[in-house]
Amino acid sequence: MLSIKDFAVSFRTRRGEVEAVRGISLDLATGETLGIVGESGSGKSVTSYALMRILDAGGRIKAGSATFDGRDLAQAAERDMQAIRGREISMIFQNPRAALNPIRKVGHQLEDVLRRHGRATRANARAKAIEALEAVRIRDAEARYDAYPFELSGGMCQRVVFAIALACGPRLLIADEPTTGLDITTQKAVMDLVRDLTRDRGMSSILITHDLGLAAEYCDRLAVMKDGKIVETGPAAALFADPRHPYTRKLVDATPRPGAGLRDLLPVETRTPLADHAPGDRALVQVRDLVKTYPGKSGPVHAVKGISFTIREGQSVGLVGESGCGKSTTSSMLVRLLDRTSGDILFDGFDIAAIPADRFVRDARRSQIQMVFQDATDSLNPRHSARQTIADPILRMSDLRGTALTARIEELATLCGLPLPLLDRFPHQLSGGQKARVGIARAIALDPKFLILDEPTAALDVSIQAVVLNLLADLRARLGMTYLFVSHDLNVVRLLCDHVIVMQGGEIVEQGPAARVMDAPRHLYTRTLLAAAPRPPAAIAPATTSAAE
């Protein structure tokens, strides 16, 4: 149905022409689901943009053909492409909220597409739009028709985008990271919907993702891309059982999966024994009846409803939950960026919650409690070089200056695996993994006792995630730090943490040793979370892709 041959895409940049896609060939059969898997910069999204001919200015299809139904998309006139987009091939994007017009009702946006492609008239557009919303299993579609995107949750927005994509009955759907940024249970719901509907309608689909586990669960066949080339294609199960290309091997290894330890994520040749990790008995952080209530327009919002837990010295505790469960609010209060409404936070026996967040800066314990932020890009000052970023806490909170300061910065960089020549670069000149290292180096600059890790790997590629998780484990062993690891990904939490706290709706629903919570979850919500996580096929025994259905 779609046949791509020697497809190449290039971009004009300040440093000359850069080839983003270097001659790939792919075939897609009718009704087939193909997964294109690769890490950032592999050219997977560019391929899809080029197929739809929506490349940014400066990008062009340099060579090759993409034959869809006898027409070459690479050569087609813009006029023909307009007819093809939406009606023959449609696309759903990563950020559903950005894909919808924020100031128009979702129903009207659906009608636009229907009428543009002649699928509806002014008279029946509303009925057809509601029908389309019902098709993507939106409950109470009649009422949702009048909703604005900001009134809908992320998952609901993605359903609306999907409804728009399906509205004109396309034969090929391209989904570019459709669930990145969505909660794990929402991800499962959206992906199940995409799979069911494309299957029912006999559509072909291309799923572009960085998540090998997700692709394996939902695709018939996978193509692994690296540096603009396809390095390996094959059925998902076979790819996991017997990866031929070293890069595929590396990706398969780096995907967190049940039964694999931290070191198993790394390429075989770099695996060193993991230092023993035994938490002490003394309580470092004790949280008692912690409450946070925000004043809201329609009554107070209870973000955290009286939670209590203890973190022992040297322990790594995972704080798990979906967006809105209060885990970020909790970590903000623990790191003293946010004042609590009531409750105690005992740090080394002293109630730090009693000190207002504004004044905690001057407290001696400021340097003891640090945080690694979720988004490494957002958490680095764009105007500061890596060196300045790491120096900031040292300059503010210690007397180290001159050569001693330089030596300390270089020691930290080495500790975090950041090559010294990179210290003078600005954040935009660093890769995602390098930025994460700068963020970690800054956080540990003053030897904190307690480090809060707020989804430090959420924005990273899997192979980088594997490296960063291992780095965190090594640092823990060397510096004897205590971690609170905030995450939505139970598989990742299990790798690093001894103890897990599961939060839902501002309350702790379950806590206990990591192995116990993961293997024998007691609370329904924990079980739902565990079930929603994509399960990559086991690397040894070839499992079927339908195992999770």
Add this chain to the structure above:
Amino acid sequence: MTDATQVPGRKPDGAWAHLLHVLRENPVTMLSFGMFAFFLLQAVFGAMLVPHDPLATNATNALQPPNWTHWFGTDSLGRDVFSRVVVATRLDLTISVLAVAISFVIGSVLGAIAGYWGGWIDAVLNRILDTIMAFPLFVLAMGIVAALGNTIENIIYATALINIPFYARLVRAEVNIRREAGFALAARLSGNSHLCTLAFHIFPNALPPMMVQVSLNMGWAILNAAGLSFIGLGVRPPTPEWGIMVAEGANYIISGHWWVALFPGLWLMLAVFTFNLMGDGLRDIVDPRRRT
């Protein structure tokens, strides 16, 4: 540890290489910086280089058209228009640079405070700025100069005051969107007080759009100063100043002595033009993200 070990051989651009790149990339930027250098040279060395004393009158030589001795001709008192135009550059640039500097500093401080702390400070400040903006700005400046007295300092203060709202609003918006950014929170964790976070982490990130505002403002400030002088406020004759010279020359246009008003007007126009064109280039220079 695979991701970080690949260090490409070439070093990222330094500040000089970046400046050169910005100039080379855009010919308009190159042109504007060249013209700015031209005006700057006139301001610094003009008084030493001009062929005639800008204040020396010579009644026998009045209203000569442009010729080889007097390139831009002479005015009604026989003064050399070229010398006067060149010498006036220093005064006009000083007024506009000082005025813009004052409004930049005051506007930045007010805007940053309002944007960072918000609440009633923000509300009060915004209403005050709205009040200033509600006046026709040139009339307001006229009023200030007329009330405070007819001096160059008062022109500077008046020009600065009417420009403050533009900076304050811009900084307020830029600071506000970064108040909760990850790097601002990280700065707090690194031991920065609110004030340090604002001054050393958030505010510098507002500079790129500020530069565009500065360059547009420089143009307005020059026009404003010249405009005040034109209507007889501020700089007094016989001091050479573009606005006064245009005003003086305007009387002679009807009688065919076009050069008296044309050349100072031309210089005024070129200066405003230069500053307006410089904006994008300045922004690109102060934005480290434009470096590769």
